[in-house]
Amino acid sequence: MTTRITIALDAMGGDRAPEVVVRGANMARERYPQVDFLFVGDQDRIRPLLKRLKKLDKVSRTLHTDSYIPSDMKPSIALRSGRKSSMRLALNEVAAGNAVAAVSAGNTGALMAISKFVLKTLPGIDRPAMAALVPTDRSESVVLDLGANTECNANHLVQFSVMGTAFVKTLLGIKVPTVGLLNIGSEEMKGRDEIRQAAEIINKSDLDFDFKGFVEGNDIMEGAVDVVVADGFTGNVALKALEGTAKFAFGAIKQAFQSSVFAKLGYLVAKPAMRQMRHRLDPRRYNGAVFLGLNGISVKSHGGADPVGYANAIGLAVDMAIHGFIEETHREIAKLQSEKKK
């Protein structure tokens, strides 16, 4: 018998909470029969939803609280005034060892601040970072940081490389991940000092990844490396540019297919092929940003995610827990620290 694990869900976070949270959990349940769910939030709203989903209800508990973090609340205020909030209580359960991970579709900044405060940063890591998987021409890559740190020094970038390595090792099962620092590459635009310094530090170290040097914006979706490392500002802009362009391309295709009767006919015939491509690029499949570098797993679902997307965010949390992401990060960071002492 497999050991059962518990995932704590901030049932009140997200645009259509708690409905989407409960329905997302129900989908995740089918994929992960070993998971128990702990719904944290208003039980008067959660329980009626669970009642209708018998199988989910069987593997679920609720932890009641009236309080939740509004989506527009400042992180600093959420940290101070949100002590009884569903988000905070869900993370408390992870810190207490009652759950292996927490998932929230609520306020990103608040989740970042509260996760850091409750779960604590792992020793050897100066700054936790936000990471997400992106589909690439080759398979999938992780990009970090996505906005937790707008300014980074060389050491932060080196630590991100290590955190990202641990992430793809455990989550994608890649034995020796390739890592690249996001930069602008040509001769005359050598990029920023901290990035060149980070490359020097990595080149001198003997870390458990294959350092490919600098990568450029277009290399991300080509899948040039498994781990793309950037400061949070650049990573955020790049990821949103990717998302925007993918959306644009789909829109352009749709428009093209509606441009004439022939085009519409073409659409009908091409539908299965288009559906396949849509699936491959489906943003719901890539829903879920993860806070790396904390002593516990905290996953952020998109606030507007539907149940399919939410189930994927839960899946991310489960996979990280099952495959020992925290332990792997520990090991990799310890290695970096012992490197430093040399």
Place this chain on the structure above:
Amino acid sequence: MTTRITIALDAMGGDRAPEVVVRGANMARERYPQVDFLFVGDQDRIRPLLKRLKKLDKVSRTLHTDSYIPSDMKPSIALRSGRKSSMRLALNEVAAGNAVAAVSAGNTGALMAISKFVLKTLPGIDRPAMAALVPTDRSESVVLDLGANTECNANHLVQFSVMGTAFVKTLLGIKVPTVGLLNIGSEEMKGRDEIRQAAEIINKSDLDFDFKGFVEGNDIMEGAVDVVVADGFTGNVALKALEGTAKFAFGAIKQAFQSSVFAKLGYLVAKPAMRQMRHRLDPRRYNGAVFLGLNGISVKSHGGADPVGYANAIGLAVDMAIHGFIEETHREIAKLQSEKKK
């Protein structure tokens, strides 16, 4: 009779120079009958090509030089040792008033350095910037800086806004362009200090554009604003991320259409629609990056551009010259300077 204008072409710059340069000019000639072409480079290679294109030959002259800037030469060295190079001589013709603009598909960094040295920066502008048009969901937008300045302060960003405004006013005929500063938007990630300071300066000024505040990576292709302003590092990463994603999307479509016999059939029927979309996003249509803030027009074609792409880069140079881009930039910058004195 329309006044004739001369465009100076660095005939030796680019992967397949001078062939692509000559063929590109021949395409541009059809679109712009008022243009004379000055081919700068090895006449023994250029003249035989022109001989075969009678109509082009009639409106062309050559300026011979044996020297050219290799694509991997450091800008500083190109500046010192490239005094007789085709790139330098082409720009000299612009500075001397013998040509209204120069186009080169050669070494970007060298072109930037030599353009700045030969053409000089316009008064009131601290840093020239590189800009390019991108297709958007709405129409087209300009993004700058694309790599001329990896670090920027608030004043640089304000000047970029003004330069970008002049560009879209003259090139796209937009009377009151909308401008946005590329940032990371949500509450918890307020972005960088210099960007917030730039927004404050703009908000206090009375400049000839409609300031929309901050935009995010996904807003670029949505066409949220006509002018997207960023430091050169961020702008470069964002633009390359866009390009990479567009390429990826096309690849994914292609793959989807080859996945089965039905899909292949679908492709045949859908072909006209797909072609329409391809045309809309054709990178060749958007070939040509422009150095803004200089006292003269210098356009960079992609080094690997084909004649269609090269012709578009020439078109960009012609349009900027015809519509008085330099004069417009002068006016806008003068306004910014008088604002400052208030």
